[in-house]
Amino acid sequence: xxxxxxxxxxxxxxxxxxxxxxxxxVVSATRVPGVTWHRGAGHLRRCPAPRVSWGGRPNPAAHLQxxxxxxxxxxxxxxxxxxxxxxxxxxxxxxxxxxxxxWVGELTFLPPLDPTKEEEEIDMEAEPTTMVLPVFPLGSxxxxxxxxxxxxxxxxxxxxxxxxxxxxxxRRFAVPVSHPETGRLASVAPVFYLExxxxxxEQTQDAVKYVCSHKVIGRVRIKRTLNxxxxxxxxxxxxxxxxxxxxxxxxxxxSTREGQLSERFIxxxxxxxxxxxxxxxxxxxxxTLSAARGEDGLWRLAGLWQSLLQNRLSAKExxxxxxxxxxxxxxxxxxxxxxQSKVTVQFDSLPADIRSEFTRLQQTYREExxxxxxATLYPFxxxxxxxxxxxxxxxxxxxxxxxxxxxxxxxxxxSLFSGKGSDQASExxxxxxxxx
Numbered sequence: 001x002x003x004x005x006x007x008x009x010x011x012x013x014x015x016x017x018x019x020x021x022x023x024x025x026v027v028s029a030t031r032v033p034g035v036t037w038h039r040g041a042g043h044l045r046r047c048p049a050p051r052v053s054w055g056g057r058p059n060p061a062a063h064l065q066x067x068x069x070x071x072x073x074x075x076x077x078x079x080x081x082x083x084x085x086x087x088x089x090x091x092x093x094x095x096x097x098x099x100x101x102x103w104v105g106e107l108t109f110l111p112p113l114d115p116t117k118e119e120e121e122i123d124m125e126a127e128p129t130t131m132v133l134p135v136f137p138l139g140s141x142x143x144x145x146x147x148x149x150x151x152x153x154x155x156x157x158x159x160x161x162x163x164x165x166x167x168x169x170x171r172r173f174a175v176p177v178s179h180p181e182t183g184r185l186a187s188v189a190p191v192f193y194l195e196x197x198x199x200x201x202e203q204t205q206d207a208v209k210y211v212c213s214h215k216v217i218g219r220v221r222i223k224r225t226l227n228x229x230x231x232x233x234x235x236x237x238x239x240x241x242x243x244x245x246x247x248x249x250x251x252x253x254x255s256t257r258e259g260q261l262s263e264r265f266i267x268x269x270x271x272x273x274x275x276x277x278x279x280x281x282x283x284x285x286x287x288t289l290s291a292a293r294g295e296d297g298l299w300r301l302a303g304l305w306q307s308l309l310q311n312r313l314s315a316k317e318x319x320x321x322x323x324x325x326x327x328x329x330x331x332x333x334x335x336x337x338x339x340q341s342k343v344t345v346q347f348d349s350l351p352a353d354i355r356s357e358f359t360r361l362q363q364t365y366r367e368e369x370x371x372x373x374x375a376t377l378y379p380f381x382x383x384x385x386x387x388x389x390x391x392x393x394x395x396x397x398x399x400x401x402x403x404x405x406x407x408x409x410x411x412x413x414x415s416l417f418s419g420k421g422s423d424q425a426s427e428x429x430x431x432x433x434x435x436x
Contacts, residue, residue, distance in 0.1 A: 101398065103378035107385060109184040110222060115232035122226065122241065133191070133220065134161045134173040135238035140373075142380035143175055143190040145216050146295040147303055153210040157230070161237040162210055165194060174220055174242060177381050180374075185222065188245060188385040193217045219245040219384060249388040250293070257393050258291040258298070264400055265289055265301055271407040275414065279312045291396075293389055302383055302396060309376045313369065320365045327357060 122132050136158065143149060153159060165171050176189035196213040220242035230236040266289060272280035281304070291298045328345070331354055337343060347355065379399050386392040 101379075103374075103382050104180065106382050107179075107378070108187040109179050109182075110187050110225065112182065112184055113225060113228040113231050113238075115229045117228045119229065120224075120226040131220075131242050131244070132226070132239055133170075133242050134165065135185070135189070135222070135225065135240050136161065136173050136175050136192070137178050137185055137238075138175050139178040139180075140377065142177060142306065142377050142384065143192070143216050144299055144302055144306075144380060144384060145190060145218060146299050147216050149192070149214050149216070151212050151214065152208045153212060154208045155234075157234055157237045159209045162194070162197065162212065166197070172217075174222065174240065176222065177377070185225075186381060186385070187222050189220055189222060189242075190216045190384060191218045191220055221245045245387070247293070247387065247389045247392075249390050252388075252390065254390055254393065255292070257390070261291040261298075261301075261393055261397055261400075262289050264397065264404065265291070268400065268403055268407065271411065275407060275410055279308065279315050281308065291393065298389070298392060298396060302380060305396075305399065306376055306380050309372070313372045313376065316365070316368060316372065320361060323361055324358065327354065327361075 122130055124130070124132075153162060161173065165173060171194040173192055174189040175192050176186040178185055192214040193216075194212055195215055198211045200208055200211050221244075223241045223243060225231075226239045226241065227236070228238075231238055266286050269281045269283060269286055273283055285304070288296075289301065290296060291301055331350070332343060332345075347358075350358070379395070382395055383392055386395060
């Protein structure tokens, strides 16, 4: 288990995908912070639901904390991911996780760690130009330059790592993702810089040692790991020889391509608004967007896009939560249960049809959520591994294509439906198509 308590939307999805009956975390699902829920012109009010707990331990993922850098840039509207009743498209695009490109296959990974390899010591006086950094693999999130993150640290080896980077003054460590099947570490990793550390042992009964705030200050290429054995026995943290990774085209003028990409992003925002997408960007972003180099440019666009996909995943999770709550409320009401009291339900005690429906809901969510989680992760790791800004512009442009196609398909269907129902005076002309 990782020492970092990361975004619950990702962990809950992975947990649900790996287990049939992790019910507590579904029932405990909460809204995404910093977003607005609406139904029509009025605020959505949730009907009171019985507090249902299931036998056994609650899943720890239900109690995770999250830090959402871009949460104020979105609105989530009730009505499901397909929005209010109306024309929809079978081409769901990246919001539902459909992938046509093998993003994992494009990544480069280190050789498998070898626990039998002897530990390598680096004499920094003899090799002053060699850079050695601690390695803290966090496999379920793609971290990008200039982003901010909070990690809760509880494992002894990473408690020691933080003590070491504070003592030596470096405050830096590499955070590679791992291959979803082999566990091999990515060869390019973002670099976390520790900005603030709070000791919380007393408040958490030593369950968590530190709450740490970080900023991603750059990227490194991992040349080789030095102490593979500790990865197996968990006695300490990994260290690796690394080299800084900078873009190789800093002198190239890419302003035309940057402007074109920004316009495509703006077109998506406008189309999402016109189509009343249930999860969409807010229009006040339009005047702030840029695909240029630096903190407020393409990396910010990528962070916004990643957060959009994560919010869609969270909305899908809330749909599942609502369906399960509805199923349980209906069953308990039929049993004459007081709907305002706390109820404990053993899954095995439910009727076969209820268990079957619950399993079907879980299976449907599992199939959709795994792809959606992958869409929030691996394309962005590809962005981190790009060696030039120009390459990154091309990759991010391809990431936008499926959303553009999805919106265009919905626009075409909307025009078709509105054309069929239009007044004869319109002479059957559809509204002009939206541009993306």
